[in-house]
Amino acid sequence: MVFTNWARNQSGSPAEVRAPASVADVVRAVRDAAASGRRVRMVGTGHSFTGVALTDGIMLRPHALTGIRSAAGDRVTVLAGTPLRVLNELLDERGLALANMGDITEQTVAGAIQTGTHGTGRDSGGLADQVAELELVLADGSVATAVPGEDLFDAARVGLGALGVLTAVTFRVEPAFLLHNRRRKMSLREIFASLDELTSANEHLDFFWLPHTDACLVKTNNRHPGPARPPSPAKRWLDNVFLENTVFGAACAAGARFPGLIPRINEVSAAALGDSESVDTSYKIFTARRDVRFLEMEYAVPRERLAQALRETRDLIERMDWRITFPVEVRVAPPSDAWLSTAYGRATAYVACHIYRPTPHTAYFEGVEEIMTRLGGRPHWGKLHTRDAAYLGKVYPRFADFVALRDRLDPRRLFTNDYLDLVLG
Ligand SMILES: Cc1cc2nc3c(=O)[nH]c(=O)nc-3n(C[C@H](O)[C@H](O)[C@H](O)COP(=O)(O)OP(=O)(O)OC[C@H]3O[C@@H](n4cnc5c(N)ncnc54)[C@H](O)[C@@H]3O)c2cc1C
Helix, strand or coil: CCEECCCCCCEECCCEEECCCCHHHHHHHHHHHHHCCCCEEECCCCCCCCHHHCCCCEEECCCCCCCEEEEECCEEEEECCCEHHHHHHHHHHCCEECCCCCCCCCCEHHHHHHCCCCCCCCCCCCHHHHEEEEEEECCCCCEEEECCCCHHHHHHCCCCCCCCEEEEEEEECEECCEEEEEEEEEEHHHHHHHHHHHHHHCCEEEEEECCCCCEEEEEEEEEECCCCECCCHHHHHHHHHHHHHHHHHHHHHHHHHCHHHHHHHHHHHHHHCCCEEEEEEHHHHHCCCCCCCEEEEEEEEEHHHHHHHHHHHHHHHHHHCCCCCCCEEEEEECCECCCCCCCECCCEEEEEEEEECCCCCHHHHHHHHHHHHHCCCEECCCCCCCCCHHHHHHHCCCHHHHHHHHHHHCCCCCCCCHHHHHHHC
8 A cells, every 4th residue: 555645745655554443453553563563653634745644664544533532511532533624513513613723624633733733823822732631552552641731741742643643632622603704915015014913913813925926815813703604605615616726726737837927827816816704613714625736834933033034035035036826824823832832932923835736846945944944943843844853952942851752652663754763863
């Protein structure tokens, strides 16, 4: 069997594939791997752009480990392979919701938290920050429950699959809520002038700058008492399926064939940006469909360095005369206490660069990466980057503690792979 990720830039051939349906099945797989000198790893839905999910040993598939195990008050425990899409629906049926989430809902809960998947939030952080408890199978085959106050909890929430196989995740949830989504066009210059106000005035700020133009699409989401005013199914289809995927995909394909047209394509896209608003169930506002395949690199920089990071990125694209169709996306997050969260210990801004899948990405990503690392940036664990343990040890204050815990829990490196060897040493 060949495993290939969503972006089709990572693939590997595990020696064996299993689909555990219980914690006991996971324990058996871990013990079998240890006894036969092989490695073992559970994969999510392959939405990481890095090789973080690959293994040459036993690959555990997540699809038989899904659903809610228990729900009480503001705590809901789900099996680790539950897709976020399913979790949202199960929570909604109970009048509950996650406080914040990323752009899509295809990932499994374990896969998403293991790489630090995040959305944007002034007060609420990424998915790992909403975790109240973890259950995982350790390298010795024991089943551990990690709770707040323990090192294992702070390490394993964003654990890269390096500390064990997660079998269940308990989330702290909230009563279901509505979000008021506003989309408006602003110039990058206006954004630079009002960055602090935009981030402090909105619960969720997300903006997209179109390279080769001064135009940005600014999305703000704030809680709303109701009533809901969702876009009509036709409008939702027009925006999210047709414009953001079909038309955008065609524009990207045209740009890939005729790169000289890209600045003009982006100008036309910028001119088409208009204002709109809706009020809808939180997860429907947070998330969208992504059909156009791309490669992505995302860096977390200290929040106060965002303007510099963006200005330098814009200047670099113009200086190098690159042709970039995909917008540069900016999001924010409050400080996190998960040791390997990209937002650990600091108010954070995320700068994400995307490239249409068949287009060469190396020069663009490396050029932007030089800027981000100079500003103390931390790469998203699931998105492309070239950093190694020596660099990461300098930008994560608890990196050495994570590595020491891994040495203690998995001295034989049952859970490692090439990517973890690079980033953890
Ligand atoms: C279209 C698209 C949109 C995206 N949007 C966002 C976004 O808005 N915000 C963001 O931060 N990221 C985003 N990402 C990145 C994505 O959320 C992460 O890469 C995430 O880790 C993918 O989850 P997955 O379920 O596909 O896991 P995989 O990529 O399959 O695996 C990720 C890691 O989790 C480990 N893992 C999986 N299950 C377990 C388990 N049970 N126990 C232990 N380890 C496990 C794997 O071994 C691997 O190390 C996006 C990616 C794509 C392709």
